[in-house]
Amino acid sequence: MAKKLHIKVAKTAGFCFGVKRAVYLANEAPKRYPDQQIRTLGPIIHNPQVVNQLNEMGVKQVDQICELEQGVVIIRSHGITRQLTQKLEQNPDLTVTDATCPFVRRAQEIVAEMSEAGYQVIILGEPDHPEVAGLISYGDPKHTLVISNQDDIPAGFFTKRKPPRIALLAQTTQSQQLYNEIALSLLSIKGELRCFNTICTATSDRQSEALELAKSCDCMIIIGGRNSANTNRLHELCQERQAASYHIETAEDLQSEWFFDKQTVGISAGASTPQWLIDEVLKSLQNLP
Ligand code: SF4
Structure with missing residues (x-):
């Protein structure tokens, strides 16, 4: 018989406001500019699965301004320098979509x-x-x-x-x-x-809730890009509180032996982890052999 785990998902898990907005703008760009080449300057957010998904839609990443000659360029959620913005705006063949988080x-x-x-x-x-x-x-x-x-x-x-x-x-x-x-x-x-208190509470809110969750769980699963600083920090903090904490990027990284002696599993995710990745992990955990 399949093992039944009690799974608790943090309410704050996943996209923050700024990341949600940036991903929305990137997803909408091909509809708004159907005949144009669309690029993001650097990764739009620190999540490889989202970046790959956008890549498949034709929204590709470039790392240098010299790679941008025409079309639409999307500025990432944590912003770029004033000089770079001015250079992009001065190019009459480029349309700039600013996905810098309003904060x-x-x-x-x-x-x-x-x-x-x-x-x-x-x-x-x-x-x-x-x-x-x-x-x-x-x-x-x-x-x-x-x-x-x-x-x-x-x-x-x-x-x-x-x-x-x-x-x-x-x-x-x-x-x-x-x-x-x-x-x-x-x-x-x-x-x-x-x-000027310009600190955004999205990160600290995720950390406090994950730490609270870790207290009542036998094991924590933290979902998010390995290149995402806030996901890595979330995992480190949970490991300090709950030794059995695992950082995964996708449901495929789950290993059933992690849960042999576990009853309650907590899930949290970094601010750049999409809901569909969280849902896939949840489904896999519910169907563990
Ligand atoms: S400042 Fe950063 S963490 Fe806060 S909402 Fe914006 S993108 Fe998210």
Whole structure:
């Protein structure tokens, strides 16, 4: 007789708002521009199955701007630099569809507005992340700084303008606690501090729910691209709480021996995992031999 597992799926599993919007725009592009070549600049989202599906529809990925001569180009959910956007828009043979998440776009606008108003902009984020590269590009290079923690603020950064006027914001996926700590430490500097909380809760909401679920399950299955940082982090956190946590990309990665001695299985998925992949995993688990 087939084994009956009790399966609990996290409510927050799967696409966040920004990814849903980007994938929708990419799916709609062939209908809106039926006679044109459609390309995404870099992967539209970090999920290989979605990227492959779009590829089959003719929405292919290019990695360099020089590969784009004509047609439609879709900008990915975590945005690109201002200079790259301007280059794309200056090409009269290209139609730009901007799938940058509105939360990321808002953060770019804040950097631009604050820089123009003469503030020293501090961005809490990973210096090499494409979203951060995009944010920096909207600021005045001499007065925009990226930090990963408080110690990254160089001595003398605030001495050029007296009293300093500081605008603090963050990459959308940063830790709220770290942002608060840095904001508090900047309060001691005599000058003006403007805090813009640009952190999006999509990632932290998925993490808190998955951790809560792990408490009541014998095993966790985390679904998502191996190139998806938020999926990897979700898996790492669950592993810290629940040793039996497995990161899979598709239902084919499931192994029945993982569940021999298990009763309750929790499922969560990164913000770039589509619902159909979650459904396939659920179906396979329900039909385990
Ligand atoms: S995680 Fe948040 S900021 Fe990033 S794409 Fe999703 S909704 Fe937008």
